[in-house]
Amino acid sequence: METEVRLAERFDTDRGHLRAVAYRMLGSLDEADDAVQETWLRASRTDIGEIANVTGWLTTIVGRVCLDMLRVRRRRGEELTAEPVASSAPGADPEDEAVLAESVGLALLVVLDTLGPAERVAFVLHDLFAVPFTDIAAILERSTVAAKKLASRARRRMHGTPAVPAADLVRQREIVGAFLAASRAGDLEALLAVLAPDVVRRTDRVAPGGEGEVRGARRIAEETLTNTARARVADLALVDGEIGLVVAPRGRLLLVLRVEVDGDRVTAVDVIADPVRLRRLRIALAQSGLR
Template structure:
């Protein structure tokens, strides 16, 4: 692709990269595509001879569009109960969206969604795409120094506070990953091996079928119940939940449920299924190291 190609050909050379940037900023494939399409419309009305660096120009346009979209959202992923019901029914991600989610990580999308718009844009551009702060500054309407501070604050929120030693987090993570693997595979024996004999499962009523107890006790009862949870486990990913290794469940990259998990040794002692939007909003969620 050279400078003598037409606007459409030159734009198409950058489309996938622009889509990747927009998706990480917005967490929605349809919104990301809208931002990219609007960037094309703006380019089609612009004299290319006045653009020194088309890649940077397009990235700036898409980033500003995403920032405006983030600022004008009326809710922060507070999806209606109807959407929750469809997700609980095991609705698959569309194929392309599922690939994008896997490339980013469900936990990353969940945590990014909790950032203020300018912090999210600065973090995505710098930490995920290595864009220098002198280019980020005009997008977020800050000085380069202030843009760097935005990304730094976002990074601290994404990574969480170092309140638990790495060795302890590593142990918790191994137990939680074993639990998820057993749930995904429907392996009752593996579940019994990772659950403590007197394990307790608590859950918000809204996630349970009518008549089911909000508290279940004992490895056999909890393990058999968890086999039903297994169909949701494909949307699950370990994350820090209130400073301990737990689980976020995020169909389409949107937080639906969280599991606050208590472990001891190599067993799960207790887990709490959190579905109430008010409780979800109060959770301190962050990525695990290396996540």
């Protein structure tokens, strides 16, 4: 009875940590909560009297649970989609998940979705939560060397390969970041300052009454101000080796903006919404540090 009480107290203390691990593994708040609940059910069947590091033990259990869930998802053929995915369970607070996704990093969640189950588990546990490779290997039922290789491969995919020199990448990040900040703030003057006078916006999915191509800084700035909601769920990302934007409500990919920069101005914005084109893009993190 004493060990059961100790486990319950420890689990309550670690619940936030376990939820954070599961959310990064699964990219869905309700699935993360399901994983935490399953972790409790599995843990509660065990006598923790001989377990020295209960938090580490619980983390390995939630890792196994998430791996199972990712494998089921893969078998069902789930993949990146250009349509918004309802990732909250009935009764869940979508705003809560939106805030969580933004705090984690929308681009991070999008790129994590490109990894296979074993790669995702190895990367998240080691690179984001510093779980030793010996523990990860046990979860994956592979050797420690194999677990290290999976994390390394995932890391390369997460960070991608820039297609331009480092100095150009820094400049792109500054300009595209300024464009995003002005879009979120609804600041017309700031948008005009970052857009070239003859900037062009193209899209592969035209809404009724819309235009596939729009030219001119003022027209594009005014159009952008009608989409501030999308700007709030956008994040910088490396798109085919150059800085662009992913629009990802709750971390689910909806659109990609390829942004061309010349000097200190944006000269073109290509909005990609077609699912086939989205799947062909190489999306990676725009920054070396992870949030």
